[in-house]
Amino acid sequence: MPEWDTVRLEFDDDDDVATLTVDRPDRLNALNVETLRALRDAISEAESEDARALVLTGAGEKAFIAGADISHMQDLSTTEAQEYAELGHDVADMLESFPAPAIAAVNGYAFGGGCELALACDLRVASENAVIGQTEIDLGIIPGWGGTQRLARVVGDELARRLIFFGERIDAQDAHEMGLVGEVVAHDQIDAHVEEMARDLAKRPAFALQAAKEALNQTHEGTQSAGLRYERRLWSSLFGTHDQREGMAAFLDDREPEFK
Incomplete structure (x- = not known):
């Protein structure tokens, strides 16, 4: 099995459940180009191994995925930002279209791109310590990996606008109340709880689950592709601005x- 420096892909004893861990705890699992490429490759590997459930989580005690790597993004040109956006979208789209249920085990900070990858999963379980938000507005940009499209479909238009316009950081309980996550569990129980969920899903009829997922995703397909393309253009166009x-x-x- 391939190995990557910043991502771990592990299978359970039956090879039915694939667990994908972003492993940069010293950087709060922020997503640089290397890590995004590793995620893309690891998701493909999990699919090729016929995983019947996929879990996405982050290493360490503080973060799920704290977002994109701002030190990498800071000086991107518009063209470079477009390429970075495409890479982030590739990973999010692969999670959304993975041919089995994908669960985000949100075990800590999930800001910006981390929130977007969680939104691309089918189910989201949060640790009681989790804090979630589309915080890009504080950086002078907008969500660029699907957040403007997927967040509204999860929490509704008004809440999505509030979360994105104000860059609010939401604790786990509030996230649950607004439907951003499906449930909240004790921090020391999240791994075991999500593993049990994934194993339960892996025992269910694989083709039926895949069909159900495709049918559910189809309800958003009418305008999502166009919306995602538009988001990518807008996001990358903000690079090089003062803000x-x-x-x-x-x-x-x-x-x-100090914004203008």
Whole structure:
């Protein structure tokens, strides 16, 4: 099986459940290009191994996926940002179209791109310690890996606008109440709980589950592709603006941004 420096892919004893762990705990599992490419390859590997359920989680005690790697994004040109957006979309789309249920075990911070990858999964389970949000507005950009399209379909238009416009960070219980996650469990129980869910799903009829997932996804297909393409263009066009440069520089300098 292939190995990657920043991602771990593990199978249970029956090879039915694939667990995909972003393994950059020192960077709160932030997604740089290397990690996104590794995720793309690992999801393909899990599919080729006929995994009947897929779990996505993050290493360490603090973060699920804290977002895209801002130190990488800070100086991207519009063209480079478009390429980065395409890579993030590739991973999110692969999770959404994976031919078996995908579960996000949100065991900590899930901001920006981390929230977007969780939204691309079929089910979301949050640790009581989880904090979730589409926080890109504070960096002078917008969600660029599907958040503008998928969030509204999960929580509704009004809540999605509030979360994206204000960049709100939502604790696990509030996220559950608004439907952003399906349930909240104790932090020390999330791995076992999600593993049990995944094994239960893996025992169910695989072709029926795949058909159910495809049918459910089809309800969004009418405008989502166009919306995602539009989002990518908008997201990348913000790179090189004052607010994008200032927002990311302020984040890396641990200070308040001064937007125009």
